[in-house]
């Protein structure tokens with residue numbers, strides 16, 4: 162048994178030993194009985210005190226043990242050099258080691274759990290006894306391996322005994338946490354190195370100072386600066402951010418940190434090679450105990466995505482030819498601007514611009530030249546208006562300029578819009594360089610204001626469009642402001658369109674025939690002219706409904722109806738010996754002629770009705786010939802092959818060149834009535850008519866004069882070689898029966 166017991170070190174810790182009597186408790190032995198009684202009393206008292214002390218000690222030991230358990234710690238000691246007795250192990254240390262509670266542990270047992278790899282380090286620490294930390298692994302009897310941290314030192318008691326003692330702490334959990342953290346960090350770093358960007362932590366301290374506690378290495382790739390440099394000097398990042406984005410970035414970051422809301426920002430950075438890249442950063446803020454805000458975030462290079470987005474936006478919202486906003490973007494902006502104008506009590510204006518005769522340029526010079534003109538027009542429009550205004554290509558040769566921020570006063574706003582329109586007119590009137598020779602083009606501009614009452618975008622565009630048509634009607638190359646009477650016209654037009662649709666279904670449209678005569682006044686044929694008797698409105702002029710039918714596509718069923726009626730009429734005349742020689746001319750509109758099934762449709766009607774194709778003449782207008790000439794010739798030739806003849810209507814008003822005329826399989830040219838009307842009074846018209854007649858002769862075409870109302874006109878035309886005539890002088894358009902009656906009345 163060890164003579165150096167725990168009691169000797171810590172006298173209060175006594176286990177079952179008799180308490181020693183204190184010197185003051187000793188008395189003189191005068192009356193042995195009394196003294197023995199006194200001694201017994203004293204002894205009892207001392208025993209009581211001793212029991213109390215033991216109880217307290219026991220309690221302290223329990224508390225101490227509880228604290229050891231709480232701290233996952235224990236201690237040991239032994240007399241230096243005394244290898245036989247082993248070491249005293251505290252209960253806490255026994256628990257850590259996985260031993261049952263025992264005071265004395267042999268040297269061998271006390272080292273039994275140390276893993277072989279840690280054995281030498283442990284031995285060194287024992288040899289040093291210098292109080293430094295050392296860690297070793299301990300395998301408990303149940304197989305569990307714990308990480309223990311110990312400090313050992315020498316201690317000399319008052320009696321001069323040298324003791325070795327040590328404290329032991331179970332740091333397994335700390336190691337596990339550290340390992341987990343390492344794993345997490347590894348994981349984060351693996352992710353960080355695999356994502357196309359860098360991750361970071363950004364701290365904003367309560368005093369406003371900032372730092373970057375962590376940033377992944379990929380910052381080097383994205384910003385050309387090392388993670389170490391950035392963590393040391395945050396300004397390195399800001400120095401690379403585009404100045405115009407920096408302020409916004411700082412502001413949104415501060416706001417997000419203040420509100421503890423996620424932060425996201427897109428900004429441009431200047432790469433070292435001078436290129437500009439787009440970065441997107443996202444971070445989540447977290448409040449720290451000292452009031453700092455720590456943001457955990459990542460930054461990506463989104464240049465390619467941005468480019469793709471821009472490209473998509475460009476394709477979706479911009480016109481590919483001119484680069485101007487397209488119809489969709491204009492509509493978006495218009496909607497927004499209308500709302501802003503209403504809120505700010507300002508006015509805006511829409512200027513609808515259509516290029517005069519653009520189609521002719523396109524048809525005659527080709528689409529490349531047409532495109533060139535459109536591009537130059539776009540540039541000029543942009544140059545005239547302010548940056549805040551929108552110039553959009555609406556489609557084809559139509560452009561729309563949207564002006565905002567005009568004066569609230571209507572007349573001032575009108576004047577402002579008209580001034581801009583004037584400038585646009587001047588700019589677009591300047592000659593264009595499209596080829597060798599300068600090209601002249603003019604626009605027609607319709608204006609409408611907005612901002613006083615809520616009009617839909619559609620409504621405003623209709624108004625501007627309508628005003629533009631008024632500008633066209635006023636002779637082109639001018640501007641017109643929308644006024645409500647135009648609106649009435651628009652409504653009237655819509656209702657006429659609906660009526661025409663219905664009229665076609667109800668058979669309200671019919672055909673009249675106007676005679677065509679030779680120089681002797683003998684009827685050679687007739688022109689079939691469509692007529693519309695409206696149940697309420699009465700007779701409606703073709704001059705009103707034909708253009709409408711062309712715009713709406715109703716010309717297709719209408720044209721078919723006229724053609725079929727005229728063919729049926731030919732069949733009827735074929736049975737009348739006096740009328741059997743008559744031919745009929747049918748007007749065919751451009752839209753009708755250009756529809757892919759036109760030739761088949763004509764042939765089908767001829768076959769169905771049994772009309773003689775040689776008695777049918779198709780009247781085409783000059784402007785129709787400007788399109789795809791080869792296709793036109795091809796169609797004409799297909800029909801000509803079947804015997805159908807062709808007349809060129811309104812000759813002289815269009816743009817036909819001689820080379821065109823020579824190539825077309827024509828039989829007749831019809832001199833427009835506008836030249837015939839003043840042929841006796843206007844030397845220009847007379848010259849034109851003479852030229853047309855000479856031309857027809859040289860091309861071996863029959864010339865038919867239209868709108869002949871007087872014998873004087875007839876005389877002039879005959880004198881210059883005209884062979885056929887049409888006009889009120891010989892007969893107004895009328896029914897087939899009326900024409901037959903005229904025929905029968907002829908000598």
Ligand SMILES: Nc1nc2c(ncn2[C@@H]2O[C@H](COP(=O)(O)O[C@H]3[C@@H](O)[C@H](n4cnc5c(=O)[nH]c(N)nc54)O[C@@H]3COP(=O)(O)O)[C@@H](O)[C@H]2O)c(=O)[nH]1
Nearest residue numbers: 690691703704707723748749750868869870887888889894
């Ligand atoms: N595509 C189609 N167009 C058609 C069809 N039917 C008619 N039209 C075109 O409508 C325009 C107006 O036609 P309309 O009011 O019938 O006028 C024609 C004649 O009535 C008129 N005319 C004839 N002689 C005289 C005259 O002596 N004086 C005078 N002031 N007017 C006269 O001229 C018109 C014939 O024109 P045109 O066709 O150019 O020969 C008109 O452009 C028609 O073409 C149809 O079915 N389809």
